[in-house]
Amino acid sequence: MPHLLKLAGGIDWLNQKLGQLMQWLALLMVLIGVYNASARYLGNLIGRNLSSNAYLELQWYLFGAIFMLGASYTLRHDAHVRVDILYSRLSTKGKAWIDLLGTLLFLLPFCILVLWLSWDWVAFSWKIHEMSSDPSGLARYPIKTVVPVAFAMLILQGISQLIKAVGVITGHLESMTPDKTDSMEGL
Template structure:
């Protein structure tokens, strides 16, 4: 299990580094969007390429940070339901959900997106908009993003199993409710 936990730490480090790096794409997208607005309304001109760069950046943020979101336990949960379960029950729900849903669906999407990417690359597919960009780079984000998500799913499985074996603390502790007292202190 120590080897698997080391692998988990490596995967966590990879997704954390990618997540922190892709944060900067948000700033770049905002700057490009602001520049587009100034040029469009100030000089009455525009470029589809700059609009598509914004779209590519948004896609990169969304796809490349999916694994990072899972790492940080920031993915969507139904808190009203899961707040009633014990940590062990929640861990089992995470294990079953990851094994039966997250990993198989992610593998399917990677498998199905690969031929689309290859076809786009071989054909040198371009945007149908005038002045648009090549399409394969944004299509590459799909299999890469889901690969990062699969890797993080494997890491989370390892950590959940290690937690159930008593080897590590809970890798997904419950977050404090925004309206509840912190650490039991009175409001």
């Protein structure tokens, strides 16, 4: 079990770093949004087009990447929405059982299905070097690649969650909750 817990720690570290990268991408997305709005109003004022579809699409792409790639970080920090009135009343082991079964029965099968269904879609986009139909638009194949990457990261984090749940159930781990020391406080 110690080797598996070490593997879970490595996966958690990877998703922690990915989440921190998404925070910087969120800042970049906001700055691009500010530029887009400013350029549109300033352009209208002086009668010139200062913006481009590329900037708008880049803002959308960043939002999509943040949302998709941030899912594994959110799972790692148990920050997703729970609509389970019983979960909060359970013991640590009871919660670990719910997490274990939920991951095995729902999370992993769904992620594997999406990964499988998106593979050909992304491969075809790369094959034809799919581009936006908008004038000065961006390539679509890089953002489409985010879908299988995001679900692969969710699968990895699901494996980490499984290992930690088994660790709690078997008494090798006190809690599945991440340490406060590896939260976003260091940013």
